[in-house]
Amino acid sequence: MSQFPKQQKIAAIIGTGVIGAGWAARxxxxxxxxxxxxxxxxxAEKLQQSIENAWPSLQKIGLKQDADLANLHFCQTxxxxxxxxxxxxxxxxxxLEIKSKLLQEIALSAPVDAIIGSSxxxxxxxxxxxxxxxxxxVIVTHPFNPVYLLPLVEVVGGELTTAATIEQAKALYTALGMHPLHVRKEIDGHLSDRLLEALWRENLHLVNDGIATTGELDEAIIYGPGLRWALMGTNLTxxxxxxDAGMRHMLEQxxxxxxxPWTKLEAPELSxxxxxxxxxxxxxxxxxxxVKxxxxxxxxxxxxxxxxLAQYEVGAGKVLSDYRKAI
Amino acid sequence: MSQFPKQQKIAAIIGTGVIGAGWAARxxxxxxxxxxxxxxxxxAEKLQQSIENAWPSLQKIGLKQDADLANLHFCQTxxxxxxxxxxxxxxxxxxLEIKSKLLQEIALSAPVDAIIGSSxxxxxxxxxxxxxxxxxxVIVTHPFNPVYLLPLVEVVGGELTTAATIEQAKALYTALGMHPLHVRKEIDGHLSDRLLEALWRENLHLVNDGIATTGELDEAIIYGPGLRWALMGTNLTxxxxxxDAGMRHMLEQxxxxxxxPWTKLEAPELSxxxxxxxxxxxxxxxxxxxVKxxxxxxxxxxxxxxxxLAQYEVGAGKVLSDYRKAI
Structure with missing residues (x-):
């Protein structure tokens, strides 16, 4: 018998580092x-601390009716x-070995109809x-830091995953205020981390080659392209x-x-x-x-x-507020 | 004799496509x-149209006292x-051939103390x-689309550029409400486009390999990492x-x-x-x-x-407003 009222949903958080704690808070x-x-x-203490740090942000976002920090239970097993x-x-x-072993143990303890998501x-x-x-x-449910704020979660099924599990997971995450992105083909790094890693590796090369500092490279993003990426990805940009002729003209031009030789990464043939x-x-x-x-x-x-951003005097927001003061 | 009052500054815009028109508006x-x-x-007509489209946004940003659409003059030569x-x-x-030829012509016509910036x-x-x-x-002054809104401009000097030109340009762009980023070493693609290109090429590979559509790849950015990039680059993220141990722990972990094999781009050795x-x-x-x-x-x-973003029902903003409605 469960010690909790039947109607209240239960999430198990296995591993409570930055990502696990973020899930717990959400x-x-x-x-x-x-x-x-x-x-x-x-x-247990670290998790409590992380969740307390996240809570004011979650209050700003909006808490569900039953939301309560007292609903956190740290288990011994x-x-x-x-x-x-x-x-x-x-x-x-x-x-891989750690995750595989844990997932095997989880599968032995969890209800047979529970979703088991790996981050x-x-x-x-x-x-x-x-x-x-x-x-x-069993599915991949890959979130982004801070997990309690960023809506993206990549949902990826394996060869043995049922379509029903994917649909169930998508509904669950949507209800959590997230945007589940179904990654239709399995690939190392899924979609988002392939893109992030390309950027990260080019950053590492540029620092390694002595071209720029990490700060200069971050400036090259936050004052320009980074502002666009909050609303449009590379492709729509x-x-x-x-x-007016859009992507076709862009590719021609x-x-x-x-x-x-603009990056260390070779481009595919534009077939x-x-x-x-x-x-x-x-x-x-x-x-x-x-386009207009x-x-x-x-x-x-x-x-x-x-x-x-200007409210917090950050990046392009600081530039804007300085400009407005100077007018 | 100039036909304009001496105190008013004059900018020459050579090439009035998307980028040139953006400069003109700014x-x-x-x-x-x-x-x-x-x-x-x-x-001339296209330029007029582009500037009129940009103007309401510039009004929101804030216009300088002398700002006037009537100050636009399309020249015959x-x-x-x-x-x-x-x-x-x-x-x-x-x-390269087009730009080199134009810069030679510009240098013959422009005042000897004018800054000549290539986009x-x-x-x-x-x-x-x-x-x-x-x-x-002569310097590189590389802006980002839309040029009339995004503050970033990469300022790069060549072997023959004086330090005074760089300083003069930085002051000029700061006064325009921009963030001049001095790129200290010449490199193909400067800093920002090396990073952008790495992302773009990985996008092309993923579409080319049939892994995802352009829309799915853009979702993988705008609902997650893209939100962070408006305020923090990859490195600070x-x-x-x-x-608490920051970058060193991140690199160890x-x-x-x-x-x-997360991207097509090889990583450097983590020396x-x-x-x-x-x-x-x-x-x-x-x-x-x-870090806290x-x-x-x-x-x-x-x-x-x-x-x-919620005001415009875009991306993560739409997710947030749907969530708040459901609470």
């Missing part, structure tokens, strides 16, 4: 009972944490669900850079630059097939909206973002 | 007289546009200032991901992942020298602020950015 804010386990030293949960979030260190930033779910009991419920995929994709993103309309939306968002 | 908003030239069909200017912005297509996204200034009269005044550079750089960025304090600042900014 579930608590959504009125879940959170049962956490981590074998690390002072893990993994089995105890998982026993009644509808969702188990595994957020152990990024080491892995890189491993394919098919690799993780091997040798796990009832592997159809470049659709707009192409003028800047395609040849792909041959230039007709690739060009068509890029154009079709961005056309779908743009939908009925013309998208530009107007972009500009409104950019000004609002800079004004938001 | 200079007009700052009370400059703008003298533009472009050999393209209907260039490059020489006429450059004759009285204090700053010449060359924004021709990204073809090139990739070419090194030393390459561009060759065979130009008084090359000490990873400093925070390392917990995630360094081995650099060997994983002691590279680790020390990464740690020293991010320490300097953090300054006196602890930076986290608090980050969270406040992220909430404000999501609220800013």
């Amino acid at each position: 579930y608590l804010a959504n009125g879940y009972i959170v049962k956490a386990w981590d074998p690390g030293e002072n893990a 993994l089995a105890e944490a998982c026993a009644d949960a509808q969702i188990i979030q595994e957020s152990a260190p990024e080491v 892995t930033s890189g491993f394919k779910p098919s690799l993780l669900q091997k040798s796990v009991n009832n592997p159809e419920r 470049y659709h707009l850079a192409g003028g 800047f395609g040849p630059a792909l041959k230039l 007709t097939r690739l060009i068509d995929s890029m154009v079709a994709g961005t056309q779908q993103q743009a939908g009925e909206r013309s 309309e998208l530009e107007q939306l972009r500009d409104n968002c950019l000004i609002s973002i800079m004004e938001a | 200079y007009l908003a700052n009370g400059y007289i703008v003298k533009a030239w472009d050999p393209g069909e209907n260039a 490059l020489a006429e546009a450059c004759a009285d200017a204090q700053i010449i912005q060359e924004s021709a297509p990204e073809v 090139t996204s990739g070419f090194k200034p030393s390459l561009l200032q060759k065979s130009v009269n008084n090359p000490e005044r 990873y400093h925070l991901a390392g917990g 995630f360094g081995p992942a650099l060997k994983l 002691t020298r590279l680790i020390d550079s990464m740690v020293a750089g991010t320490q300097q960025q953090a300054g006196e602020r602890s 304090e930076l986290e608090q600042l980050r969270d406040n900014c992220l909430i404000s950015i999501m609220e800013a």
Whole structure:
């Protein structure tokens, strides 16, 4: 028998580092009972501290009715944490052996209809669900730091995952105020970390080659392209850079630059097939909206973002407020 | 004799595509007289249209006292546009021969003490200032679309550029409400486009390999990491991901992942020298602020950015407003 009222949902948090603690805070804010386990030293105290730090932000976002810090329970065993949960979030260190072993243990303790999500930033779910009991419920659910604020969670199924598990997970995360992105093909690093890693590796090369400091490289993002990325990814951004003809014109005009030695990363051949995929994709993103309309939306968002940052005298917001003072 | 009152500043805009028109709008908003030239069909009408589209945004940002759309003059020749200017912005297509030829012509017409800035996204200034009269005044001044809103401008000097030109340019752009980033070493793509290109090329690979659509890849940014990039670059973000021990811990923990096949881009060796550079750089960025304090600042900014986007029902802002409605 569960010690908790039947109607209240339970999330098990296995591993309570930066990511696990972020999950715990988000579930608590959504009125879940959170049962956490981590074998690390002072893990319970550290988790309590992390959640208390996150709480004021979650209050600003808005708490669900049942949200209560008292719903946090630190368990002595993994089995105890998982026993009644509808969702188990595994957020152990990024080491395949550790994760595989934990997932096997989780699967033995968790209800057979619970979703078992791994926060892995890189491993394919098919690799993780091997040798796990009832592997159809195992998926990758990769969140982003801070997990209690950023809405993105990549949901990836493995060869043995059922479509029902994916749908159930998407509904659960949507209810948590997240944006579940179903990654349809398994790939190391999923989608987001492949993009992040490309950026990170180029940063490392530029520091390694003595070209710039980390601070200069960060400035090269936050005062320019980084502002756009809060509202538009690379692809839609470049659709707009192409003028009225959009992505196709952009590829015609800047395609040849792909041959230039601008990064350490080699570019793919701009085949007709690739060009068509890029154009079709961005056309779908743009939908009925013309480049002009998208530009107007972009500009409104950019000004609002800079004004938001100006409140905290950060980056482009500081530049804007200094400028306004000087007028 | 100039036809304009001596006290009013004059900017020459050579090439009036998306970038040149953006420059023109920013200079007009700052009370400059703008003298533009472009050999393209209907260039004058297109420029007028682009500036009128940008103007409402610039009004929101704030116009300088002398700002007036009537200060825009489309010239019949490059020489006429450059004759009285204090700053010449060359924004021709990204073809070395075209840019070199134009810069030579500009240098023959412009005042000898005017700054000549090229908007090139990739070419090194030393390459561009060759065979130009008084090359000490030629620099790269690389802006970001939309130029009238985004504050970043990369300022890069060539072998023949004087330090005085760099300082003069930095002061000029700061007065325009921009953030001039002095790129200290010449490199193809400068800093920002090396980072952007790494991301762009990985996007192209993922579409080319049939892994994801452009829309899914953009979602992988705007709902997560893209929100952070408006306020913190990759390096400071990873400093925070390392917990209290910051970048050094991050490199120890995630360094081995650099060997994983997460991107098409090979990573550099994490040598002691590279680790020390990464740690020293991010320490300097953090300054006196602890990781906890930076986290608090980050969270406040992220909430404000999501609220800013919520006004326009865009990306993470839409997710936030849907969530709040459901509470």
